[in-house]
Amino acid sequence: MSSRESSARTPRVDRSGTANPPVEPIALEANQPRQFYRGGAAIAAFRRRADADRGPEDWVASTTTQFDKDESGLTRLPDGRWLRDAVAADPVSWLGDEHATEFGADTALLVKLLDAGQRLPVHCHPSNAFASTHLGCRHGKTEAWIVMGTSGPDPTVYIGFREDVPAAAVAEWVSTQDSPSMLRALNPVRVSPGDTVFVPAGVPHAIGEGVFIVELQQPTDFSVTLEWRGFLADAEAGHLGLGYDKALDCVERRAQSPDRLVRRTQASTGESVNLFDAQADPFFRADRLHVSGTAALEPSFGVFVVLEGAGTLGPVAVHRGSTVVVPHAAGEVVVTGDVVAIRCRPPSVSSLKG
Template identity: 45%
Template sequence: MIPVELPPNLITHFYRGGANIAALRRTSTDNAFQPEEWLAATVGRMGETGTGLSRLATGELLRDLVIADPGRWVGPDHGARPDAGDVGVLVKLLDAGQRLPVHVHPDRAFARSHLDCPYGKTEAWFVLDADAAADGAVYLGWNSDVDRADLDRARDEQDSDWMLARMNRIPVSRGDGILVPAGTAHAIGAGVFVAEAQEPTDFSILLEWSITTATRDESHLGLGFDRVMPAVSLQRMEPDEIAALTLITDLDARSAEPISLLPAPADPFFRLALVAPAGAPVAVDAGFTVALVLAGTGTARGTGAIELAAGGLYAVPHAFGDWTVTGEVSLLLGRPGVGWPRTLGDPGGATVASSR
């Protein structure tokens, strides 16, 4: 069983962007609001039928292929929810043509109790490019403890200045990896292009919607703000916490083994790695993988062989076996977390201590 190549899957969203994605994936955008591509996605947008799901060039849904043969796609554990085509991870390209709104994602405990889902939405950003002239920064957590009543007021009045003034603004550069624990207020600044790994859901609580095409009624997961605001951390994120959530990588490095792109606390949730052979083949363990060719050309060999070229995207099944990569290529790999899917049966199996 060999990897399947996937055509572009750009998503129309409530904020602007998309030019960097179109350039990488060698396609074009349909409008100014296509800032995301969902890569090898078997989960769709919340409340919408089909939006976000990846299709093969034949029109078949990748999710349907996984549902039909979960063992060969995700391995003998058959995933956490084989009937849903669960592969344990969602990877996106996100090209911020404007600053994203301040928002928060719930954790697994909240998702289990309120949304009937074993996944929350811890996520991570790996910066592919950042334009300092546009903003070139991300916003992560509060820089001081905030009062719930004050935050409720700022949300209701859409007081963006109040929220941003209380957040940690972090200038970023190509090669920066940052973990965003569930419950943490965050935003991405204009001019930042990232590969995003996340738990496979579309759960977002918007504290700020006025800079987007979204509405208040679309901002609280259908639960109302009184029920969702307990999912939002009010505590200051300390500098040492931010440091522990950050890893800097030379994206031009060559290596004899895959290079981890995210800090270790991300490992229970998902993994991102760079494969960039230094001459000899680089070995990759068997397992479902989202593989995006960032640059160059090469070959992936497992139970068969495929040729890799810049901009190509592949869903790699577990049944491809242990595989190797050769050539002058830079390949981004997204995979489920360590111990998945067993960690979903353990409420403490995937936590980020710094999310508090």
């Protein structure tokens, strides 16, 4: 047995002194906390489930709770533990030495499946600096979308203001709930499977009806909802408890170029296709794997979403709709079969020090 195999299969002792089972990839069930908007049919079809009304988001390998909740949003492992608690008990095995040195027991990543059964409201998310100052959290919420599927005649996302917008105009739109002006101010981008959209913190955005994505994001549930009427119960649910006078300070009001934020990757081939460029590295990484036969992956904490085909991920049988979390200590995991999958990983630690 190689040293890698021995490391992956030898029981470990966590901080409490309890022996853990061998560290291997783990298949995950759907985890769909209640949301305020419609959707879920695409998730049910993807996961081969009959219950299409469970909700429009599936939080995969989540150690993050919904805003102001104690447990809602967390992933439960097959052995009954919260993934959050398992990582906290043994962060080095789960995340690797380098990551654990920088982030401790924080995975620094949240992955979701999101099925927009209606257009989502115009909203944005705070930056690291804003979250640290006003919300007591290291992470803001930069995110990115990988389009898995679309339906309907006009699958569109809206990303960033087309022109610079004065603070007074944004405040007026929010105060009067002028949805048409908000939408007109954004860049509309028609999307198709394989497209990726990088959404920096602060940039206003909305996902249109019929767009089904894998979403990578920083591990928070911080949203400032500019367009709350018709979506949230009241304005109080839209500003993170800060009041809109303060919350709107996080809005990026400068014009954004879709060419800088959107990539068309469907035609890209090769065993591994990097889905984002270097601007995403301080927040998360993702590649699309095209395996026909076998492929060995370097050790890393990872969250896998299988798009097509069937095979194995280490000892775990996978097929379209499978989601799997892989601990760093699983070592060099081998993928076999004919499989197309998205591998999501935390930020590159080296990119934080550049």
